[in-house]
Amino acid sequence: MTPDEINSEAAAIWLAERRQRLTENLLAHRPAAFAGPGELHADLVTWARNLAAGKARNLVITGPVGVGKTWGVWKAAEIAVRGGYEESVVITSAARLRRYLAPATADPAAFTRCRDAGLLAIDDLGAFGLSEWDLDNLGELADTRWGMRAPTVITSNTTDLQGLLGPRISSRIADGALIVEMDGPDRRRQP
Numbered sequence: 001m002t003p004d005e006i007n008s009e010a011a012a013i014w015l016a017e018r019r020q021r022l023t024e025n026l027l028a029h030r031p032a033a034f035a036g037p038g039e040l041h042a043d044l045v046t047w048a049r050n051l052a053a054g055k056a057r058n059l060v061i062t063g064p065v066g067v068g069k070t071w072g073v074w075k076a077a078e079i080a081v082r083g084g085y086e087e088s089v090v091i092t093s094a095a096r097l098r099r100y101l102a103p104a105t106a107d108p109a110a111f112t113r114c115r116d117a118g119l120l121a122i123d124d125l126g127a128f129g130l131s132e133w134d135l136d137n138l139g140e141l142a143d144t145r146w147g148m149r150a151p152t153v154i155t156s157n158t159t160d161l162q163g164l165l166g167p168r169i170s171s172r173i174a175d176g177a178l179i180v181e182m183d184g185p186d187r188r189r190q191p
Contacts, residue, residue: 022081026089034074041072043180048076051119052083056151058177062159066186069155073121076153080119087118091153094125101137111137115144121153126164139169146172 027035047059059076061069077089090113100110114120120141130138142165145152154161154173159181161170 018086019082019084022086022089023078026077026081029091030074030078034071036071038068038071038075040075040079041068041180041182043178044072044076045079047178047180048079049083051076051080051151052085056119056149058151058173058175059153060161060173060177060179061153061155061182062179063157063182063184064186065157066188067182067184068187069182070123072182073123073153073155077119077121085119088113088116089119089121090114090117091121091123093123094127097122098128098134101134111141115141117150119151119153120145121155123155124157125154126156126158130164135166135169138165142169142172146175 044059044061047057050057061072063069073091077091081089092114097111097114099105100107100114142152152173156164158164161173164170165173
């Protein structure tokens with residue numbers, strides 16, 4: 001083997017090991033409820049593969065309670081990481097993000113991790129009323145991530161993001177976003 005072949009082989013091994021570590025880290029943080037099998041919406045598969053190929057874009061998933069929005073985010077993130085997406089991935093609930101920002105429970109380091117993540121997914125946005133304080137901080141988050149062109153994923157039971165977030169934030173989230181409207185029965189209520 002030539003030195004170039006050795007270096008190329010070593011780089012391929014290093015890359016495969018890095019992808020494995022990133023996948024293991026993502027799966028270690030995935031709640032058990034979202035580890036089960038299922039069929040991922042075709043648009044989410046395409047989005048994940050595009051993300052892995054370096055074609056980052058925002059994703060908005062809407063639909064009623066229990067149709068698999070959160071499960072879909074975790075599965076799509078797994079596909080992207082296994083496929084070569086090498087940036088950090090943060091998947092958090094809107095309620096947890098709110099606690100990171102609340103004056104009594106503020107966690108600036110956690111907020112910074114969310115803001116600066118390669119991929120940020122905010123689950124269940126709109127599950128509770130948003131205060132002016134919440135919207136101000138979400139505005140900073142959306143503005144920073146939009147400026148960085150870092151992909152943001154939102155899941156929500158509402159399709160009216162402008163009504164929920166206002167025109168400024170919703171415009172930044174919707175810019176170039178893939179919007180997937182899911183429908184179906186509440187999978188948690190299946191026999």
